[in-house]
Amino acid sequence: MDNFGYKVELFLKDFIDAGGYRKVIAGLGNTLSIAVVGLIIGILIGTIIAAVRVFPKYKLMPRILNGICSLYVEFFRGTPMVVQLLLSYYVLLPLLGVRGADSVVVAMVVFGLNSGAYISEIMRGGILSVDPGQMEGGRAMGLSFGTTMMKIVIPQAIKNILPTLGNEFITLIKETSIVSFIAALDLYKAFNDIGTNNYEFIVPYLVMAVIYILLVLIISIGVRLMERSLRKGDRSM
């Protein structure tokens, strides 16, 4: 670390004078949008799968759907996200004859599908944590399983799993650092490019780590605030 001052100078030159900051901002934008869109898709898919998996299974149709959902979850939990990214971008898309797909969009979809598998398990736990009497109350009023689920059980389940869901979002933010495998520009790629200019990685990587930490801190605070506002209904005093 003898000439650290010099290395900082080099970084600043690249970052500000050579316009490296533009790349970082673009990368940050991609990182956030992949994580946010991934989370939204994940919550939608996860909720649907969880609802299917807790549906009473007397009849054939729910059983088949349940089987499909299990397969889906097993596949996405059983393979690393990098493999899923590579498979979709370099195997599935060419097979489907799609050319020049935007790698950021591909990343969004894969992140969504992947987190859907994890969120479905989180959501299932959340749904099971809600008093079964809530479902009974709704069904006894003549509301269908789906309506009671959507209006009564899932809102309470989401409240219960919000901290875990925040965790999932943080994981997604950090996992975006693998999207450079399919040549998408994210936060990691941006700083890596800056470092490559003169093969000095120490400062860019340190700055990158700080930005990741700041992002995660902001999200944690946001989740805590949301939790507090959602807890209104069960404060007893």
Next chain:
Amino acid sequence: MIEVCNLTKKFGDLTVLENIDLKIEKGEKVVILGPSGSGKSTLLRCLNCMEDPTSGCIFFHGVDIADMKVDINVHRQKIGMVFQHFNLFNNKTVIENIMLAPVYVAKKKARRASIRKFFGKSYVAEDIKKVSEIKSEARENAFRLLTQVDLVEKANEYPSRLSGGQKQRVAIVRALAMNPDVMLFDEPTSALDPEMVGEVLEVMKDLAESGMTMVVVTHEMGFAREVADRIIFVADGIIAEDAPPEEFFDNPKSPRLREFLSKVIH
């Protein structure tokens, strides 16, 4: 109004109810008594198919609602149910709890009627309403019912801020808001502190006087004697006695009931 024939309910190998036959007429108040584990709650829960019977029929207005092909939700809208543990929706305020189902059902009806109108089929003109109209009607009705149970000032509270007795009164109002033809009560006072039992029983007595058809599972002998037209004694999965209250308490026929009464009446 409700006719049960040959109802059998098994949980796995355990037979809880065996070949039950029961008829409940419009306006009748039927109390179901029995030792714990005798199947009385199961019998009540079978009446609106919260438990699906293993075999047998349950006719409600002449339709066998135990048939899996029947849309049970439509029929449940006319069968109110009150639970031991209230089962109020925790994420909704009192007024939202009461309005939820009536608004949902009216909206669905309105939607269906407009679609029928659009395709030129026959429809009920009164069903087509604006959402605002549906909501204000439901709100009005909810407040009218809340006034009857003296809980108007709690309308915007969440259930977690109510006492047990208040929760149960809201639960009764919530069921009544659907304008049901029959009300089922599953041990409505068993989870309450003793000093709150009275307020709930009072509401139930008022309801009985208004002519509502009621089926009540309870341990409140006083209520049974005072309100019931008929008392049914369930023991070991069968109806061991079915008699008017005077005869039930003063002249019990089955030995099982005699044994039960000697234990509960001191």
